[in-house]
Amino acid sequence: MAVIERARTMTPWRWRDVPLVLMYHTVDVLTDDPHRLAVSPRRFVRQLATLRRLGLRGVGVGHLLAARRAGRSAGLVGITFDDGYAGVVRHALPAMRRFGCTATVFVVADRIGAVNDWDGGELALLDGPDLAALAGAGWEIGAHGARHVPLAGLGDATLRDEVTGSRDRLAALLDAPVDGFCYPYGSMDAAARAAVTAAGYRYACAVDAPRAAIGVAAVPRIYVGERDGALRLTGKRVLYRARLASGGRS
Numbered sequence: 001m002a003v004i005e006r007a008r009t010m011t012p013w014r015w016r017d018v019p020l021v022l023m024y025h026t027v028d029v030l031t032d033d034p035h036r037l038a039v040s041p042r043r044f045v046r047q048l049a050t051l052r053r054l055g056l057r058g059v060g061v062g063h064l065l066a067a068r069r070a071g072r073s074a075g076l077v078g079i080t081f082d083d084g085y086a087g088v089v090r091h092a093l094p095a096m097r098r099f100g101c102t103a104t105v106f107v108v109a110d111r112i113g114a115v116n117d118w119d120g121g122e123l124a125l126l127d128g129p130d131l132a133a134l135a136g137a138g139w140e141i142g143a144h145g146a147r148h149v150p151l152a153g154l155g156d157a158t159l160r161d162e163v164t165g166s167r168d169r170l171a172a173l174l175d176a177p178v179d180g181f182c183y184p185y186g187s188m189d190a191a192a193r194a195a196v197t198a199a200g201y202r203y204a205c206a207v208d209a210p211r212a213a214i215g216v217a218a219v220p221r222i223y224v225g226e227r228d229g230a231l232r233l234t235g236k237r238v239l240y241r242a243r244l245a246s247g248g249r250s
């Protein structure tokens with residue numbers, strides 16, 4: 001079983017098997033947003049409507065990958081929110097509920113209920129009750145490291161704490177297993193991917209990934225921002241498929 005599991009983890013996906021996963025950070029109106037983290041609630045609802053017109057319903061990545069293994073992922077798109085901002089529960093959750101969608105939110109295990117100080121920011125992050133509300137609505141809670149540091153090049157002990165430690169502490173807080181990981185800043189190397197697999201995660205989300213690494217330990221995602229209206233969002237999806245097919249970076 002372990003051998004089969006390892007083979008499943010290490011085998012790169014063929015381009016046509018790469019699932020479509022969208023990457024958000026928060027849904028909110030921010031006065032100062034230098035890292036373009038926020039999509040406004042108005043725009044977000046329009047993007048969900050666009051997905052619906054395309055015949056797509058948003059689900060968490062764990063759900064999407066399980067459906068894919070069962071051959072039932074047609075019509076599903078993965079939706080993710082990185083960092084765990086408070087806007088997710090306030091603005092994204094009610095909109096997603098209206099459209100019958102769920103998502104995965106990747107939270108920083110040692111910053112629950114705090115602020116995004118890794119960017120020198122002061123944006124409020126989800127607290128314990130917020131996470132319980134999301135889990136209760138069928139959302140998946142995944143780990144985004146312990147402190148939001150880039151994983152590539154980290155020493156063994158720190159890498160283990162960021163990957164295994166964050167999983168253990170989050171699972172204890174949620175009283176539920178944590179199956180999904182997301183590399184902070186999309187930063188990963190072979191050691192980081194191996195650490196994620198060794199920690200027992202079922203998958204990990206990247207941003208761009210080298211073609212040979214794309215698979216359950218490096219699920220590529222498409223950034224979606226405030227500028228993505230219906231046309232741009234639809235076009236991005238088509239371009240993404242074309243880029244994967246041409247063997248380029250995701």
Ligand SMILES: [Zn+2]
Pocket residue numbers: 082083144148184185
């Ligand atoms: Zn992040």
